[in-house]
Amino acid sequence: MGYSIVYLSLVVLIPLAGLLIRVTAMSWADFVRVAFSDRALAAYRLTFGASFLAATINAVLGTLLAWVLTRYRFPGRKILDALVDFPFALPTAVAGLTLANLFSQTGWLGQFLVPLGLHLAYTTGGIVLALTFVSLPFVVRTLQPVLEEFEVELEEAAATLGAGRWCTFRRVVFPALLPALMTGFALAFARAVGEYGSVLFISSNKPYVSEITPQVIMGWLDQFEYANAMAVAVVMLSASFAILITINLLERWASRFQR
Amino acid sequence: MSIELRHVSKRFGSVSAVEDVSLTVDDGELVALLGPSGGGKTTVLRMIAGLEVPTSGDLLVRGERVNDVPVQKRNIGFVFQSYALFKTMSVFDNVAFGLKIRNTPPAEMQARVDELLKLFGLDGLGRRLPHQLSGGQRQRVAIARALAPRPSVLLLDEPFGAVDAKIRQELREWLVRLHRELHVTTIFVTHDQEEAMEVSNRIVIFSRGRLEQIGSPRDVYEQPKNEFVARFIGVLNVLELTVRGGAARLNELSFPSHGVAEGETLRIGFRPYAVQISSNLQEHPHSAVIRHVYFLGVQLRLELETPSGLILRTRIVKDDFLRQGLEQGSSVSFQIREYRVLSTGANNLSPEVATVHSAANFAEGI
Amino acid sequence: MAHGIPKGPQVAMNSKSRRGIEEPEFIRKVLIGIAVGFVGVFLLLPLANVFAQAFAKGWSAYIQSLQQPDTRSAVLLTLLVSAICVPLNLVFGVIAAWAVAKFQFRGKALLITLIDLPFSVSPVVSGLIFVVMFGAQGYLGPWLDSKDIQIIFAVPGIVLATLFVTFPFVARELIPLMEAQGSDAEQAALTLGATGWQTFRYVTLPSVKWGLLYGVILCNARAMGEFGAVSVVSGHISGVTETLPLRIEKLHQEYQSVGAFSAASLLALVALITLGLKTWLERRQAAEQALGQSDSLSSHEH
Numbered sequence: 055m056g057y058s059i060v061y062l063s064l065v066v067l068i069p070l071a072g073l074l075i076r077v078t079a080m081s082w083a084d085f086v087r088v089a090f091s092d093r094a095l096a097a098y099r100l101t102f103g104a105s106f107l108a109a110t111i112n113a114v115l116g117t118l119l120a121w122v123l124t125r126y127r128f129p130g131r132k133i134l135d136a137l138v139d140f141p142f143a144l145p146t147a148v149a150g151l152t153l154a155n156l157f158s159q160t161g162w163l164g165q166f167l168v169p170l171g172l173h174l175a176y177t178t179g180g181i182v183l184a185l186t187f188v189s190l191p192f193v194v195r196t197l198q199p200v201l202e203e204f205e206v207e208l209e210e211a212a213a214t215l216g217a218g219r220w221c222t223f224r225r226v227v228f229p230a231l232l233p234a235l236m237t238g239f240a241l242a243f244a245r246a247v248g249e250y251g252s253v254l255f256i257s258s259n260k261p262y263v264s265e266i267t268p269q270v271i272m273g274w275l276d277q278f279e280y281a282n283a284m285a286v287a288v289v290m291l292s293a294s295f296a297i298l299i300t301i302n303l304l305e306r307w308a309s310r311f312q313r
Numbered sequence: 314m315s316i317e318l319r320h321v322s323k324r325f326g327s328v329s330a331v332e333d334v335s336l337t338v339d340d341g342e343l344v345a346l347l348g349p350s351g352g353g354k355t356t357v358l359r360m361i362a363g364l365e366v367p368t369s370g371d372l373l374v375r376g377e378r379v380n381d382v383p384v385q386k387r388n389i390g391f392v393f394q395s396y397a398l399f400k401t402m403s404v405f406d407n408v409a410f411g412l413k414i415r416n417t418p419p420a421e422m423q424a425r426v427d428e429l430l431k432l433f434g435l436d437g438l439g440r441r442l443p444h445q446l447s448g449g450q451r452q453r454v455a456i457a458r459a460l461a462p463r464p465s466v467l468l469l470d471e472p473f474g475a476v477d478a479k480i481r482q483e484l485r486e487w488l489v490r491l492h493r494e495l496h497v498t499t500i501f502v503t504h505d506q507e508e509a510m511e512v513s514n515r516i517v518i519f520s521r522g523r524l525e526q527i528g529s530p531r532d533v534y535e536q537p538k539n540e541f542v543a544r545f546i547g548v549l550n551v552l553e554l555t556v557r558g559g560a561a562r563l564n565e566l567s568f569p570s571h572g573v574a575e576g577e578t579l580r581i582g583f584r585p586y587a588v589q590i591s592s593n594l595q596e597h598p599h600s601a602v603i604r605h606v607y608f609l610g611v612q613l614r615l616e617l618e619t620p621s622g623l624i625l626r627t628r629i630v631k632d633d634f635l636r637q638g639l640e641q642g643s644s645v646s647f648q649i650r651e652y653r654v655l656s657t658g659a660n661n662l663s664p665e666v667a668t669v670h671s672a673a674n675f676a677e678g679i
Numbered sequence: 680m681a682h683g684i685p686k687g688p689q690v691a692m693n694s695k696s697r698r699g700i701e702e703p704e705f706i707r708k709v710l711i712g713i714a715v716g717f718v719g720v721f722l723l724l725p726l727a728n729v730f731a732q733a734f735a736k737g738w739s740a741y742i743q744s745l746q747q748p749d750t751r752s753a754v755l756l757t758l759l760v761s762a763i764c765v766p767l768n769l770v771f772g773v774i775a776a777w778a779v780a781k782f783q784f785r786g787k788a789l790l791i792t793l794i795d796l797p798f799s800v801s802p803v804v805s806g807l808i809f810v811v812m813f814g815a816q817g818y819l820g821p822w823l824d825s826k827d828i829q830i831i832f833a834v835p836g837i838v839l840a841t842l843f844v845t846f847p848f849v850a851r852e853l854i855p856l857m858e859a860q861g862s863d864a865e866q867a868a869l870t871l872g873a874t875g876w877q878t879f880r881y882v883t884l885p886s887v888k889w890g891l892l893y894g895v896i897l898c899n900a901r902a903m904g905e906f907g908a909v910s911v912v913s914g915h916i917s918g919v920t921e922t923l924p925l926r927i928e929k930l931h932q933e934y935q936s937v938g939a940f941s942a943a944s945l946l947a948l949v950a951l952i953t954l955g956l957k958t959w960l961e962r963r964q965a966a967e968q969a970l971g972q973s974d975s976l977s978s979h980e981h
Contacts, residue, residue, distance in 0.1 A: 115717055122714040126707055134715060136958045140722045142897070143950035143957075145904025147924035148943040151931060152725040155732055155940075162728060163720070187721065206700075207397035210364055213384045213700045214391035215411035216462065225410075229401035248801030251906030251924065255931060268803035268907065275807070275911060280816055287804045310442075364700060384700060 080281045089285040093261050094270055097286075098293065100178065101267040105246035108185035109193075112242045113235060116193025123194070124201040141190045149187055150255030154180065157256075178264050180256035185246040192245065193238035200234040236305040247294045315339050316361060316466065316498070321370030323356050330356045332522040333370070338500060343492045345509035346502045348519035349545070354502045357519070358468050361500065363387045374465075390459030390497075394471040396451050398443040404430070404454050405439035411462035429457040448476045452484060460497070469501035473508060485512050506546050510534070518542055540582065540655040548614075549582045550625050551655065564621035565599065566649075573657050583652035585614065588627035590647045592637040597646035601625070606641050617647060729947045732940035744938040745945075749917045753926035754945065756834070760922060761902040764841045768898050772849025773891070777883070779850075780857030781865075794850050797843055806840050806911025813839075832914030837922060840908040845901045852894030856887045889964040893957060900953040904946055 088094070123135050141149065157164045157174035164175060174180045204227065212222040250268040257264045261273075267290045274283035316338045323331040331353040338344050346354035359365040360372060363384035371378050379387065399407050405426055412422045430436050433453040443451060452472065459467060472488070473481040489512055492499050503509050509516045510530040518525040518533060518541075525545075526538040537543035544551070554561035554568060555578050561568045573579045591597055601617040604624070613634050617625045627647070629639075639645065702710070734741050744750065778784070779791055797805060812818045813830040823830060830836045860883070868878040884891070906924045913920045917929060923942055930939035 115713075118710060119714050119717070122710050126711055128711055130715070132958070134718055136954050137718050137722050139954060139957060140726070140950065143900045143953040144726075145900075145906060145924050145946045145950070147904070147906045147927045148729060148946045148950075149725065151927060151939060151943050152728045152732070155936075156725055156728050162724065162731075187725075190721070205395065205397060207393045207395055208399065210384075210700055211391065211393055211397040211399075211458075212410070214362055214364070214387075214389060215458070216385045216388075216414040217410070218385060219702050219706070221414065226399055229399075244799060248804070248907075250801065250803045250910070254906075254928065268801055271803050271807060272911070275810065278816070280807075280811055280814065283807055284811065287801075287807055290801065291804065 080285065084281075085285050085288075088274075088282045089289045093265070094267075094286055094289070096262045097265050097267045097270045098289070100181065100264065101247055101290070102293065102297070104178065104181045104185055104266070105243050105249075107182050108189055108246045109239050109243040111182070111186050112189055112193045113239050116190070116238060116242075117197060117231070117235065120194045120197035120201055124198055138191050138194050141188050146188055146249065146251030147255065150184055150252030153184055153187060153252065154256040157183065175256060176258040176264075178257075181253050181264065181266065184252040184256045185249055188249050188252055189242035189245040192241040193235065196234050196238035196241065197231060200231060204230065233305050240302065240305070243297065244294060247290070315375055316500075317371075317373040317376075318357070318361075319371040319373065321357070321360065321367045321372060323353075323360060323365060324368045330522055331360070331367075334519075334522075334524045335370075336517055336524060336527060338498060341496050341498055343489070343499045343512065343514050344501075345513035345516045346500065346519060347506060347509040347516050347545075348504065348525075350504055351521070352504075352519040353522035354517075354519045355470055356522075358470055358500060358502050361466070362389050362391045362468050364391070388462070388465050390456075390462070390464035390467045392452075392455045392459050392467070392469040392472055394474050396443075396455040396475070398451060398454060398458070400443055403440050403442060404435060404446070407443065407454055408458045408461050410458060415462060425461060429461055433457045449480045449484060452476060456491075460495070464497070466498040466500065469499070471503060472501055473503070473505075481508075488512060510546070518545065520545070537653075540580065543582050543653070543655065548585050548626055550585065550588070551580060551582045552623075553578055553580050564623055565619060566623070568652070571654050571657065577657070579657045580655040581652045582655045583649055585626045585628040587650045587652060588617070588625055588647055589650055590615070590617070590627060590629065590645045592639055592643065592645055594644060594646045597648040599647050601645055601647055603639060603641055603643050603645060617645070726947060726951075729940055729943050732936060733944040735940070736937050740937050741941050741944075744935070744941040747938065749921065750923075750926055750930075750938065750942055752918045753921045753923045753942070756837070756921065757903050757923040759834075760838055760841050761899055763838050764845055764902045765895060765899050767842060768845055768849055769891075769895055771846065772853060772894060772898075775850045776853035776857055777879070779854050780860075781862055791854075794847055794854075796847075797845075798847050798851075802844055802905065802907030803911055805843055806908035809836060809840050809843070809908075809912050831912050832916070833920060836912035837909050837920060840912045841902050841905050844905050844908045845898045848898035848901065849891065849894035852890045852897070853887055856890040857883070860886055889960050889967070893960050896953050896956050896960075900949060903949055 119134075119138065123131065123138075154175045155161050157167065157180060158176070159165065159168045161175070167174060172179075174183050208226055208230070209222050212226045217225065248268070250266075250272075253266050254269070257266070257269075259265055259269060265273075267286060271283045271286050271290075274280070274286065318334055318336050321331060321334045322329070334353075334357060346357060348354045356365060360367050363379075363382060363386075367380060372380050374387075399410065402410070408426045408429055409422055412425060417425070426439070427436075430439055433456065435450065435453060435457065438446065438450065443454065446454065452475075456467075456469070456472075473484050476484060485508060488499075488501075501512070513530065515527065516530055516533050517527045520541050526533055526542045528536070533542055534546050537546060540551070543549050552563050552566070554563045554566075556562075556570045556573045556575050559570055559575075561570050561573065561579055561581075568581065571579060589597065590601075594600060599619065601619045603615050604618040605616040607614040607616075608631075611631055613629050613631055615627050615629060617627060619625070625647070701707075745754075775790065775794055779787060779794075810817060810831055813823060813836065814820055815824065815831070817831070828835075830839065864882050864886075865878050868882045869875075873881070904924055905922075906928075909922055910925060910928075913922070913925055915921060915925060915929065917926075921929065923946055927939050927942045927946075930942060
């Protein structure tokens with residue numbers, strides 16, 4: 055996974071991006087003007103910020119879900135396990151549609167949350183919500199096999215040395231999970247950054263406020279400004295791969311103990 | 314610290330792993346729990362550690378019942394078969410783990426870890442990660458880690474199972490020395506009878522969840538309580554005799570009937586050293602041919618075949634063998650100097666146990 | 680294991696009384712509660728909401744909204760796109776996985792990377808690439824125009840974009856399976872006189888069939904549900920280039936809640952069937968593996 059990301063960005067994507075730029079014969083000045091316009095910058099901030107938040111939420115809840123699914127036996131566990139894949143199977147348009155409805159003022163959840171001041175539909179909070187939904191399976195599915203194969207003896211060893219459960223988890227289990235957790239985080243993050251369908255439904259889609267990068271691209275496309283659309287796309291690609299490579303390096307650093 | 318098990322049983326679902334085991338380990342002892350895999354010895358060790366809870370019976374430490382004391386509070390040191398070293402921590406941090414948990418002051422912790430690393434020949438390796446160590450070093454880190462918080466008892470599960478033969482021998486001797494120096498009560502599990510004999514003061518033999526015999530290595534070798542123990546400890550020739558005409562017979566061999574009724578069977582067993590041979594065909598009452606010679610170094614193990622096809626194992630010093638001009642195929646005379654009656658009539662162990670484990674022991678020998 | 684008594688650690692997993700090495704009952708219940716609550720609120724509730732909203736105005740309103748001509752043609756187009764894309768990607772995926780798993784060749788790493796590419800790129804950007812290539816102002820635009828072929832803002836563009844986005848599913852699922860399988864059995868078949876095709880048909884394929892099916896249903900789910908890439912190339916012409924997900928967007932913008940949710944309910948149903956099939960496949964696979972293992976065990980003992 056790590057290798058393929060680095061390879062992908064070096065061998066395929068950067069040349070691809072270069073090609074796209076050349077094809078559209080855009081001057082550097084024009085590129086900078088479009089790609090780093092205030093509107094685009096606002097969209098980058100929102101896209102990467104919301105994606106980071108969504109991936110972080112998933113890292114926490116995904117770890118909890120993976121733990122519960124692998125460690126405990128309880129009625130309904132298999133159904134729970136199957137449901138984790140639901141965001142993979144459900145078209146994102148449907149996810150966005152139903153989430154927006156659910157959290158709107160008249161929705162099942164919104165009717166309780168909105169009076170509390172929690173506006174999740176048609177806000178940036180809704181974007182985080184939708185991105186969390188579509189990237190939910192990644193952390194769970196990368197952690198599950200690692201937890202399943204985790205040596206019970208390591209936890210027992212910690213216990214015989216006097217460590218309680220929380221201490222054992224923090225000092226023994228978590229460091230061993232960290233590389234897989236980072237992989238899951240990176241996958242979730244990458245998925246969230248590229249997401250379009252669900253956000254379209256739940257966001258208010260206001261430029262500068264609640265517009266994500268793919269929407270900026272779509273905006274240029276609607277005006278048949280292909281070059282401008284591509285300029286933004288190139289920035290988005292480069293930035294997401296830069297982040298993926300960073301996470302990949304971190305992941306490699308974290309897995310230096312395993313052989 | 315004395316440890317006592319009183320009528321302890323452990324069931325996993327419908328499977329009974331340990332059945333009604335009672336045993337006492339005294340302060341400072343070095344005890345081996347020996348038996349075939351699945352014999353329940355590891356379960357007993359894990360119950361002492363608190364990693365399993367007995368289904369019934371009591372576990373006492375210094376006379377106090379500790380069944381419900383969680384593993385964290387038992388102050389035991391446990392060495393896992395796989396070592397279970399924390400991969401993400403350095404050797405130092407591994408050894409210091411138990412001390413950190415107990416909030417030991419840093420200076421004291423540093424001193425204790427340094428002391429152990431030195432004692433275990435690991436000085437200078439403190440900053441290494443477990444995967445940068447050899448098998449023997451990992452083993453020692455595991456033991457050092459277990460000993461760091463000064464446990465009242467050290468428990469080792471198949472401690473030498475994962476290292477190769479040569480290092481295993483060194484580690485055995487090292488464990489004996491360590492025990493002599495630290496004098497900490499030590500219980501270890503092994504399936505290797507040679508290891509148990511060599512290392513421990515006392516051996517506890519398990520089979521199928523039951524305790525078969527407790528005793529010193531010499532006791533269990535020379536005075537085995539039953540056929541299982543006799544077969545499991547060392548090589549044993551076993552003959553099944555039928556009483557006919559007042560004597561217990563099998564082919565050309567005959568023995569006293571030992572009070573067994575006419576027509577009934579009895580089983581006897583004897584160690585290879587009890588079979589004496591001579592190249593002089595007149596010297597001993599029975600005759601046989603040397604079918605196979607196994608070189609064991611100073612000693613040789615011989616497989617004899619009698620005219621009726623019985624196979625007996627014996628041992629002979631190499632010099633003696635050469636002096637008599639013996640070789641594979643030579644004819645010899647032999648006698649059985651001593652033997653034990655293993656069972657009479659229905660009073661015997663299930664044949665399954667006997668055959669399964671005798672096969673392994675013939676290969677290893679003593 | 681002559682006695683059938685498993686060794687300690689394996690058994691320990693099944694035993695209930697592992698005090699000190701398992702979380703206290705209370706903590707366990709809280710964690711399970713959070714997990715169930717989270718999945719319930721975050722996954723199950725949205726699903727239920729789809730159907731609740733679709734039937735908000737009754738069964739007849741539901742049927743009626745599905746019978747809108749534009750919705751019906753969207754359903755047909757979605758079925759058509761998936762009917763084209765799934766078989767094509769099945770074939771491509773099998774060939775690509777076969778090549779990657781069984782042969783060493785130059786550019787193999789590049790091939791693997793290319794297989795993964797659609798997963799790594801935003802669907803909107805994927806669509807954009809096609810527009811740039813085939814669009815009126817694109818690379819091949821003028822040439823296509825002269826031949827009077829329209830790809831972008833037409834059905835072929837939708838098919839192409841969907842093909843691209845759903846390409847990895849079958850191959851990704853098969854590569855690890857085929858790699859794990861090794862090539863011993865295939866070489867054995869070849870020495871027994873089987874042709875390449877026979878070897879593939881009778882040796883390779885049966886051992887990866889569950890993975891293959893799994894890849895196919897995931898591929899289908901994505902093909903029917905793809906939004907971003909299709910949205911870019913479609914042109915949103917109602918009744919002509921509108922797939923079901925795009926139709927949902929249109930209805931949503933027109934504030935036709937029941938209409939949008941009715942259309943969404945069809946896709947949610949596909950998702951449910953996908954999940955059901957996936958679970959069933961995993962169970963079959965696990966059962967088959969267990970059978971295989973017990974076979975090899977018993978042959979070991981005798």
